[in-house]
Amino acid sequence: MARITLDGIAHAYRPNPRSDADYALKPLHLTWERGLAYALLGPSGCGKTTLLNILSGLLRPSHGRLLFDGVDVTDWPTERRNIAQVFQFPVIYDTMTVRENLAFPLRNRGVAPAAAARRVTEIAELLGLSPMLDRRARGLTPDAKQKISLGRGLVRSDVAALLLDEPLTVIDPNLKWELRSRLKAAHRALDRLMVYVTHDQTEALTFADRVVVMQDGRMLQIGTPAELFERPEHVFVGHFIGSPGMNFLPAAVTGDRAVVAGFEIPLGAAYGPLPAGVPVQLGIRPDFTALGAGPGGLPVTLERVDDLGRLRLARVRLGPHPLVARLPDGVDPATAALYLDSRRLHVYADGKRVPPPGELRQEAAA
Amino acid sequence: MNDRPFDNRAWLLVLPVLAIVLFSALLPLMTVVNYSVQDSFGNNQFFWNGIGWYRELLDPSTDLGSRFFGALWRSLLFSAIILAIEVPLGIAVALCMPRDGWRLAATLVLMALPLLVPWNVVGTIWQVFARGDIGLFGHVVNALGIDYNYTAGILSAWFTIVIMDVWHWTSLVALLCYAGLRAIPDAFYQAARIDGASRLAVFRWIELPKLRRVLVIAVLLRFMDSFMIYTEPFVVTGGGPGNATTMLSIDLVKLALGQFDLGKAAAMSIVFNLIILAVCWVFYTVMTALDAEKQAEGPAKGAE
Amino acid sequence: MARRITLGLYLLFLALPLYWLINMSFKTNEEITGALTLWPRNPTTANFVRIFTDPSWYMGYVNSLEYVVLNTVISISLALPAAYAFSRYRFLGDKHLFFWLLSNRMAPPAVFALPFFNLYSAVGLFDTPWAVALAHCLFNVPLAVWILEGFMSGVPREIDETAQLDGYSFPRFFFRIFLPLIGNGVGVAAFFCFMFSWVELLLARTLTTVDAKPIAAIMTRTVSAAGMDWGLLAAAGVLTLIPGALVIWFVRNQIAKGFALGRV
Numbered sequence: 001m002a003r004i005t006l007d008g009i010a011h012a013y014r015p016n017p018r019s020d021a022d023y024a025l026k027p028l029h030l031t032w033e034r035g036l037a038y039a040l041l042g043p044s045g046c047g048k049t050t051l052l053n054i055l056s057g058l059l060r061p062s063h064g065r066l067l068f069d070g071v072d073v074t075d076w077p078t079e080r081r082n083i084a085q086v087f088q089f090p091v092i093y094d095t096m097t098v099r100e101n102l103a104f105p106l107r108n109r110g111v112a113p114a115a116a117a118r119r120v121t122e123i124a125e126l127l128g129l130s131p132m133l134d135r136r137a138r139g140l141t142p143d144a145k146q147k148i149s150l151g152r153g154l155v156r157s158d159v160a161a162l163l164l165d166e167p168l169t170v171i172d173p174n175l176k177w178e179l180r181s182r183l184k185a186a187h188r189a190l191d192r193l194m195v196y197v198t199h200d201q202t203e204a205l206t207f208a209d210r211v212v213v214m215q216d217g218r219m220l221q222i223g224t225p226a227e228l229f230e231r232p233e234h235v236f237v238g239h240f241i242g243s244p245g246m247n248f249l250p251a252a253v254t255g256d257r258a259v260v261a262g263f264e265i266p267l268g269a270a271y272g273p274l275p276a277g278v279p280v281q282l283g284i285r286p287d288f289t290a291l292g293a294g295p296g297g298l299p300v301t302l303e304r305v306d307d308l309g310r311l312r313l314a315r316v317r318l319g320p321h322p323l324v325a326r327l328p329d330g331v332d333p334a335t336a337a338l339y340l341d342s343r344r345l346h347v348y349a350d351g352k353r354v355p356p357p358g359e360l361r362q363e364a365a366a
Numbered sequence: 367m368n369d370r371p372f373d374n375r376a377w378l379l380v381l382p383v384l385a386i387v388l389f390s391a392l393l394p395l396m397t398v399v400n401y402s403v404q405d406s407f408g409n410n411q412f413f414w415n416g417i418g419w420y421r422e423l424l425d426p427s428t429d430l431g432s433r434f435f436g437a438l439w440r441s442l443l444f445s446a447i448i449l450a451i452e453v454p455l456g457i458a459v460a461l462c463m464p465r466d467g468w469r470l471a472a473t474l475v476l477m478a479l480p481l482l483v484p485w486n487v488v489g490t491i492w493q494v495f496a497r498g499d500i501g502l503f504g505h506v507v508n509a510l511g512i513d514y515n516y517t518a519g520i521l522s523a524w525f526t527i528v529i530m531d532v533w534h535w536t537s538l539v540a541l542l543c544y545a546g547l548r549a550i551p552d553a554f555y556q557a558a559r560i561d562g563a564s565r566l567a568v569f570r571w572i573e574l575p576k577l578r579r580v581l582v583i584a585v586l587l588r589f590m591d592s593f594m595i596y597t598e599p600f601v602v603t604g605g606g607p608g609n610a611t612t613m614l615s616i617d618l619v620k621l622a623l624g625q626f627d628l629g630k631a632a633a634m635s636i637v638f639n640l641i642i643l644a645v646c647w648v649f650y651t652v653m654t655a656l657d658a659e660k661q662a663e664g665p666a667k668g669a670e
Numbered sequence: 671m672a673r674r675i676t677l678g679l680y681l682l683f684l685a686l687p688l689y690w691l692i693n694m695s696f697k698t699n700e701e702i703t704g705a706l707t708l709w710p711r712n713p714t715t716a717n718f719v720r721i722f723t724d725p726s727w728y729m730g731y732v733n734s735l736e737y738v739v740l741n742t743v744i745s746i747s748l749a750l751p752a753a754y755a756f757s758r759y760r761f762l763g764d765k766h767l768f769f770w771l772l773s774n775r776m777a778p779p780a781v782f783a784l785p786f787f788n789l790y791s792a793v794g795l796f797d798t799p800w801a802v803a804l805a806h807c808l809f810n811v812p813l814a815v816w817i818l819e820g821f822m823s824g825v826p827r828e829i830d831e832t833a834q835l836d837g838y839s840f841p842r843f844f845f846r847i848f849l850p851l852i853g854n855g856v857g858v859a860a861f862f863c864f865m866f867s868w869v870e871l872l873l874a875r876t877l878t879t880v881d882a883k884p885i886a887a888i889m890t891r892t893v894s895a896a897g898m899d900w901g902l903l904a905a906a907g908v909l910t911l912i913p914g915a916l917v918i919w920f921v922r923n924q925i926a927k928g929f930a931l932g933r934v
Contacts, residue, residue: 058556078559091557093571104571108562138659152561370827372760379755380767382748383811390808391774394785455680462677474922475915476681479688482914484886486871487907494694495687500900502690505706533687536680594778597871615780615872622784623876635781646773654765 004055004161004193006030008064011050017062024050025217027064032161037187037194039208041201041240047217048197052163055195057081068160084153085163089170090145094138098129101137102151109156123155126189127182143175147182154186161193168203180207201241205229213237229285230344235351238283244313247289247323251282253347258282261319263298268343269356278350286313288344289325297337300325305333395639401632419633430630434637436609437617441593444613448531448592449585455532456539456584457577461569463544477537489601492530496602516603520610527599527611531592539584546580547573579656586649590642614638688911694904702900717905730885731909733799734868737882740803742863745810746856753818754844758827771812782808783876790877801877802884806870810863817862821855854924861921868913885910 011025020026025047032038040048053059054066057078066074073081084105093101099120106116124130127147132140137148146167153162164183168176184207187194198204204211205225212222213236220234221227232238238246251258256270260282274280291300291314300316305327312327318338327333347354405415425431459477464470483491496516498504507514516526550572558568596615599605605612605620612620618638622631694702695717696710721727755761756768782805790801829851833843849856875887889906 056556056560078556079562083560085557085560087553087557089551089553091551091553093575095575096571104563105561108564108567149557152557370758370760374761376755376759376761376764379751383752383771383815384767386744386748386804386807386811387771387774390786390804391777391782394782394789397785397788398781459677459680462673462680464677471922473677473681475918476684478918478922479911479915480684482865482869482911482918484869484871484910486886486889487910490889490903490907491687491691494900494904495690500694500702500706502686502706502708533684537684590776594776594780596778596780615778618778618780619783619872622780623787628784631784638778639781642776642778643773646776647769650769650772 003034003067003069004032005067005070006032006064007067009051009054009061009066010063011047011054011059011061023217025054025061026219028219030212030219030222032193032195034193035191036209037184037196037207039196039198039204039211040214041198041204041211042214043199043240045216046214048214049165050217051214052085052165052195052197055161056083056085056163082156082158082160083163084156084159084161085165086146086149086153086167088166090142090149092137092145092148094136096137097134098124098137098140098148099133101148102129102133102155105152105156119155119157123151126154126186127151143171143179146171146179150179150183150186154190154192159192161195164194164196166198167196168198168200176203183207201243205241213240215240231346231353232283233353235281235283235348238285238346242285242287244286244324246283246285247325248281248283248348249318249321249323251280251347253280253282258345258347261321263318265298265340265345266342267345267347267356269358271347271354272357274347274349274354281348281351283346283348283353284340284344286324286326288341289323290339291316291325291327291331291333291336292339293331293336294339297339300336300338302333398632398635401628402636403629405629415629419629420637423630423633423637433617434634437612437614440610440612441595441614444527444531444595445589445592447528448535449588451528451532452536452539452588453581453585456536457543457581459536459540460543460547461573463540465548474541477540480534481537483534485597486601488530488534489598492526492533492598493602496526496530518607520607523603523607523611526602530598530602531595534598535588535591539588542580542584543577546577550576579653579660582649582652582656586646586653589645593645594638594642691904691907691911694900695908697901697904699899699901714901717901718909720902721905721909727885727888727906730883730888733878733882734874734884734886735913737799737802737806737874737884738864738867740799741806741810741867742860744803745807745814745863746860748807749811749814749818749859750849750856753815753822754848756815756819757822758830771815775809775812775816777808779809779870779872783872786873787876796877797879797881799882802874802882803867805873805877806867810866813866814859814863817859818852818855821852821858825851857921858924861917861924864917865914 006028008027008029009025010023010027012023014022017023028051040051042048050059054061057073057076057080061074064074065072068081093104096104102120102123103116106119111119120133121130124133127150129144129147129151132144137145140148150164150167153159167183168179171179180203196204196207205228209224210222211225211228213220213228213234215236221232221237223231223233228237228241232241232246235246235248238248249260251260251265253259253267253271253274256267258265258267265282291297298318300318303315303317303322306313306315312329314325314327314333316323316325316333316338323338325338327336347356402419403415403417405418419430422428422430423434426435463473480488495501496504498508498515504514504516513519514522514525516522554572554576555568558572563571594615595613596619599611599613600616600619603611605616614634618631618634621627621634693709696713696715697707698712698714698716701707701711756764786801786805787796790796790805795801795804825848829847830843833847838847871884871886874884878884878887885906889903889910
């Protein structure tokens with residue numbers, strides 16, 4: 001199995017959806033490839049769990065088709081789909097030993113005992129479960145239990161995809177890192193398609209090869225972590241990814257100049273005419289701004305300085321508009337002016353990024 | 367539960383309960399103990415008899431002893447039959463119950479109804495229902511050519527009180543199991559489907575383990591209540607035919623209130639109570655162990 | 671489908687004896703002892719009329735309800751503080767005390783019938799609703815403590831601490847904040863006290879003769895009378911079903927949890 005295709009998948013929980021708002025999931029066209037790890041990232045209620053349930057077969061989408069390797073599986077029940085899933089809290093079979101837990105999916109499918117035993121040993125080694133293989137699953141710690149449910153997902157060699165539904169929620173923060181690296185190692189070793197649902201951007205960005213950002217049942221952007229950081233296609237993505245999020249300033253844009261609160265700001269490219277009658281914003285990450293003492297900076301008023309230890313951030317106002325800027329060492333924030341890296345400036349019309357002329361369109365479903 | 371602060375002032379809060387239970391449990395028990403070591407010739411004249419009654423009671427070769435052991439075995443047999451039928455049946459019914467909607471409400475109400483029927487009315491209902499002449503059940507069974515008469519046949523009598531108890535109490539087991547089943551998160555079933563588990567495997571590895579706690583409670587309640595059953599069989603069979611359905615409680619009441627044989631009755635009460643206490647202790651230990659286990663799993667439960 | 675059938679058969683098994691009782695209560699004695707009829711051919715309410723017009727009958731219901739309500743009130747009000755103590759504190763001998771309480775829930779009424787008779791005669795409560803109400807406390811108070819403790823342990827202790835920090839006195843906290851939180855539990859506990867007091871007969875019968883005689887005991891009078899009045903007996907039985915059916919309706923969503931002593 002290699003590829004999952006979402007062909008116009010959409011879902012409404014109400015029987016006869018009228019408006020857009022009735023859809024928990026708006027139409028999606030996507031193709032996911034084997035060997036990659038995808039993260040579905042978004043706040044609660046954004047439709048990511050709905051999408052996951054559609055993939056696992058718990059939910060039949062009200063529109064569209066789901067293809068596994070070109071085969072329509074929309075109407076297939078869960079057991080036929082050959083997927084594996086790890087849930088938010090550990091789902092284990094209490095009364096079995098760890099070994100029996102791991103062997104359970106194989107036993108149910110009639111895998112020969114010897115082959116099953118070999119496979120179990122292999123997976124246990126990969127996840128660091130070997131020392132506890134013969135213990136009862138019941139008394140183990142939450143992270144060990146979560147490893148077991150992860151192991152049950154990995155133990156079958158024929159799964160089309162491994163779905164992970166916020167698997168680190170109940171894990172102690174100091175153990176999350178370990179479990180995540182186990183997961184990454186397993187992913188590399190086993191070359192699976194993984195789909196990881198989370199609302200935690202750090203988890204998504206550190207784990208996934210591709211991140212799908214969702215909001216209100218809509219996919220806003222899919223891209224590598226670097227793409228999401230450098231070139232958010234949507235205002236929401238800019239806000240949601242990065243901490244603190246991207247700065248957005250209402251602006252008027254003509255050609256390669258933007259005007260914000262009466263100040264003229266040079267842009268990295270010349271823009272053609274923008275759609276009329278919609279709000280236009282300038283977006284820039286705090287990481288590409290700085291306060292400094294030299295000439296040519298924008299005059300700002302300082303609100304406060306946040307010292308994050310490894311860097312300092314100044315909260316300032318440009319005219320009436322608040323923004324966050326980097327504060328390099330040795331700069332007096334009270335008298336400094338604001339410098340923006342014009343190559344890192346993006347223009348947004350009605351919340352969506354306007355690509356500068358000549359930019360190579362990024363392939364959305366890379 | 368272990369992080370509760372230690373504070374002996376909590377005794378003050380327990381005091382009222384303690385007072386009333388002392389009054390209604392300990393005081394009467396003292397009387398019983400008192401009776402159990404004395405003999406009387408009527409006229410409220412008592413004299414010391416030591417452990418004489420206990421000796422007689424626990425010696426199967428005496429009249430009292432054989433009577434006591436007879437009733438004890440009958441009670442144990444009855445409890446064993448009841449548990450063997452009601453626990454599996456209760457689980458099966460719970461598995462069949464609807465998950466929501468008006469059907470669930472209707473099922474719950476109908477199932478709870480027998481539990482709220484006064485116990486002698488339960489007896490009355492079955493006394494009438496199982497009679498060959500005026501009862502539907504007895505009539506149908508007789509019409510099938512089976513010789514069934516609970517006032518004459520030992521087997522018929524036992525069959526009647528067993529089916530009556532099944533009618534009366536299986537719903538309790540079913541309701542408990544139903545509550546236990548409801549507490550299983552959907553993710554477990556989903557995981558089982560993903561793992562390709564059969565229906566039987568789901569029951570064996572998910573539902574049954576999760577039902578352990580409620581099953582312990584169900585078995586405890588059903589064992590205790592069936593072991594000391596009095597009213598229902600008394601109304602239906604009066605302990606007969608002969609002594610065939612004379613359970614411990616029935617025998618005890620006969621002895622105490624019927625024959626007013628206080629010493630013997632008191633000794634029997636004490637032994638009866640000690641048996642109950644011992645069984646209770648076993649269950650309590652199991653139950654607290656399961657509680658502690660659940661506590662230990664506390665953090666993982668948070669997300670369910 | 672198989673599930674529906676299984677459940678349907680079981681419910682039919684539950685309903686049939688009840689139906690038969692109701693069926694009989696609307697028949698005349700001639701029809702009952704005559705040929706077997708599946709429904710009353712000449713429906714009559716005479717049996718019910720007789721019960722509602724004869725004080726020696728209907729007072730039985732009043733007596734029963736009187737001690738049942740008394741018992742429920744006593745049990746709950748005593749059990750509340752004790753359950754709070756068990757759910758919030760450890761104290762000397764708490765585990766043993768808790769077990770001892772449980773063991774009383776399991777105490778066989780047959781053991782207590784005679785000593786209760788002596789005890790309540792001695793204190794002059796014999797043949798009053800108080801005697802039965804107090805006697806039923808033997809198993810209802812422990813039961814209420816158990817159920818309430820289960821529900822109370824489900825309320826996080828942070829709530830108590832927050833209220834304390836906010837300057838609530840203990841009684842005010844208990845009645846204004848805590849009680850509403852465990853409202854369900856109180857309802858369930860009250861339901862079970864009501865139920866077990868309502869269904870018990872042995873103690874109720876032993877502790878009363880005339881003035882406080884419960885309906886259940888009055889019914890046994892008919893049973894032993896020569897020339898059995900089946901219709902009347904059935905009607906009296908039907909009337910004992912009604913209070914139970916009413917309270918079930920109110921707690922139908924909590925029943926299962928309550929039967930597990932609040933421990934599911």
